[in-house]
Amino acid sequence: MSSVNNRAQIPIPGRPGGLGGGPHGGPGGGPGRGAIPIVRAKNRGATIKRIWAYLNRQRAGLIVVYVFTALNAIVALIGPYLLGTAIDTAVIPGDWDKLVRFCLLLIGIYLLGSVVAWVQAYVMTSVSQNTVFELRRDLFAKYQELPVQFFDTHSSGELMSRATNDIDNVSNTLNQSVTQLLNSLITLSGSLVIMLSLSLPLTVVALITIPLVLLASRKITGLSRVYFKNQQRHLGELNGFIEETISGQKVVKQYRREEIEVRRFRSISGELNKVGIKAQIVSGLVGPVMNLINNLNFALIAGVGGWMAFHDIVTVGVIVSFLNYSRQFGRPINELANQYNLIQSAIAGAERVFEVMDMPSEYGDDKESKLPRLSGEVKFDNVSFGYKPDAPILRRVTFEAKPGEKIALVGPTGAGKTTIVNLLTRFYEIHGGNVFIDGREIRDLDKNALRRQLGMVLQDAHVFSGTIRDNIRFGRLDATDREVEEAARLANAERFIARLPHGYDTILESEGSNLSHGQRQLLTIARAILSDPAILILDEATSSVDTRTEMQIQHAMKTLMKGRTSFVIAHRLSTIRDADRILVIQNGEIAEQGNHEQLLALSGVYHELYNSQFKQAIQADAI
Numbered sequence: 001m002s003s004v005n006n007r008a009q010i011p012i013p014g015r016p017g018g019l020g021g022g023p024h025g026g027p028g029g030g031p032g033r034g035a036i037p038i039v040r041a042k043n044r045g046a047t048i049k050r051i052w053a054y055l056n057r058q059r060a061g062l063i064v065v066y067v068f069t070a071l072n073a074i075v076a077l078i079g080p081y082l083l084g085t086a087i088d089t090a091v092i093p094g095d096w097d098k099l100v101r102f103c104l105l106l107i108g109i110y111l112l113g114s115v116v117a118w119v120q121a122y123v124m125t126s127v128s129q130n131t132v133f134e135l136r137r138d139l140f141a142k143y144q145e146l147p148v149q150f151f152d153t154h155s156s157g158e159l160m161s162r163a164t165n166d167i168d169n170v171s172n173t174l175n176q177s178v179t180q181l182l183n184s185l186i187t188l189s190g191s192l193v194i195m196l197s198l199s200l201p202l203t204v205v206a207l208i209t210i211p212l213v214l215l216a217s218r219k220i221t222g223l224s225r226v227y228f229k230n231q232q233r234h235l236g237e238l239n240g241f242i243e244e245t246i247s248g249q250k251v252v253k254q255y256r257r258e259e260i261e262v263r264r265f266r267s268i269s270g271e272l273n274k275v276g277i278k279a280q281i282v283s284g285l286v287g288p289v290m291n292l293i294n295n296l297n298f299a300l301i302a303g304v305g306g307w308m309a310f311h312d313i314v315t316v317g318v319i320v321s322f323l324n325y326s327r328q329f330g331r332p333i334n335e336l337a338n339q340y341n342l343i344q345s346a347i348a349g350a351e352r353v354f355e356v357m358d359m360p361s362e363y364g365d366d367k368e369s370k371l372p373r374l375s376g377e378v379k380f381d382n383v384s385f386g387y388k389p390d391a392p393i394l395r396r397v398t399f400e401a402k403p404g405e406k407i408a409l410v411g412p413t414g415a416g417k418t419t420i421v422n423l424l425t426r427f428y429e430i431h432g433g434n435v436f437i438d439g440r441e442i443r444d445l446d447k448n449a450l451r452r453q454l455g456m457v458l459q460d461a462h463v464f465s466g467t468i469r470d471n472i473r474f475g476r477l478d479a480t481d482r483e484v485e486e487a488a489r490l491a492n493a494e495r496f497i498a499r500l501p502h503g504y505d506t507i508l509e510s511e512g513s514n515l516s517h518g519q520r521q522l523l524t525i526a527r528a529i530l531s532d533p534a535i536l537i538l539d540e541a542t543s544s545v546d547t548r549t550e551m552q553i554q555h556a557m558k559t560l561m562k563g564r565t566s567f568v569i570a571h572r573l574s575t576i577r578d579a580d581r582i583l584v585i586q587n588g589e590i591a592e593q594g595n596h597e598q599l600l601a602l603s604g605v606y607h608e609l610y611n612s613q614f615k616q617a618i619q620a621d622a623i
Helices: 044-091 096-145 148-152 156-198 200-207 210-247 249-254 258-283 286-310 316-357 417-424 447-451 468-473 481-490 494-498 517-531 547-561 596-602 605-622
Strands: 378-385 394-401 406-410 432-437 454-458 535-539 565-569 581-586 589-594
Touching: 044 096, 044 156, 044 316, 096 156, 096 316, 156 200, 156 316, 200 286, 200 316, 210 249, 210 258, 210 286, 249 258, 286 316, 378 417, 394 417, 394 432, 394 581, 394 589, 406 417, 417 535, 417 565, 454 517, 454 547, 468 481, 468 517, 481 494, 481 517, 481 547, 517 547, 535 547, 581 596, 581 605, 589 596, 589 605, 596 605
Parallel strands: 406 565, 406 581, 454 535, 535 565
Antiparallel strands: 378 394, 378 432, 581 589
């Protein structure tokens, strides 16, 4: 997918070039705030339309937001006019009663403005959060529809970034920019109209500094953008170094590298410190420069206005109102410039999200939705496959598994053992040849229906957050508590579960860290038993456990394999001696096949592998 290279550069936590802090402000952000680097979308118009389609689902809330945003802007425009009128009609004539009435009216206006602003912000927060909720929900749902190949070619950090950082960018922009843009446009146009009605000469004076504001903003943000990109790069390097060092603490301590790692940290952190200071200094110029230009404008208007008042061209109240409106006129320009980078970044982030949503679902080509119970007959007929077109993994693989047979796949790492089961589960589609299940071409079978009758127990015993009961029930969500407990008993997991503080209701910690690897593996076997698959795949399920635990798992797997066609990938050849057929995979081809005794009699590849493991076991016992 081309998006890997062209995507918006939203960094990823814990990776080089990763995210180390929140988004920065842009022009007009004031001292201490940085500029958001502009990340341009490839198809801005189409992306905005799609975001608007999500926003439009909150139509009632949007109408309320528009109305209250307009009211907020109008209330802000009324205040300066009343202030100038009060000076001309109450302060200068010395009409105390009229002045009190004006003061009370101004207080009421400003209180109304505060209430209106709060309601607008409250409703807009709800609108933006509901919109982002639907966007994130649709993205996560899309992740569930994408093939395994997609996840093999995209890092988990990148996919997490799309679901978190990119969508958070959209959320922040919706929450701030939608109302800010409308408010700024109304305030800008309203201030300009009132300024023109008050005094055309003073309006011309007020507009003189606008080009200076735009030029200064562009120059400063352009320079700060470079420094902030470097800051993010160094920040990502620091994040990656910290993650690497913390995850490898045992190795660091074993080789007593603590001081060296501290020196490396100081070096990387020092570079970040230098570029960070430069970025903050440059971005910090925005506030002072804008204040300088605005104050110059204020002084210029005051000077010209004073001269005009001295010659009775305008009143003092008009000058006071005009000065306030000139402030209001300049503020939206700064805010619009400030929102530009934020909007650009959000659009680019949304585009990354929509790129995923537009990918074809792996279930799009399914031709059937129902599949009767499989007997488990599997046939590979001259199958060829490669994860990359120019790098074949399997070459003309042909074999047959009869219902209920145990088929073992052995061979060196990278020979193609796991690839065979990846094709059987349709995680990948074959490039040449055919795979048949119960005499039917696998590509004619519905993937959901097919996988519902496949069970897998992998080397990496993956468990989810929740209770032990929930993790076993993951195999079949409609299973009763009694069925869950029976599956645990058949998997030899009942004993250790009974010793846990809350039994089946024990909450598993992150990645099941409060269980041993063997215990987690027994849970995955119980999960597979509960799913009652017709075809079973065991991928090196005992390779990472001790001998005693291996015996428990082997016993549980024998229970699981009864009456099912089973494919077992194993490095320990002693675990598959009882297989009905052993396929020896070498360089993507089946070098030998037969049962244990037949292959030993051939004195070929299997014989050599078996003897080498046997000798290693003897040497290990001797040590």
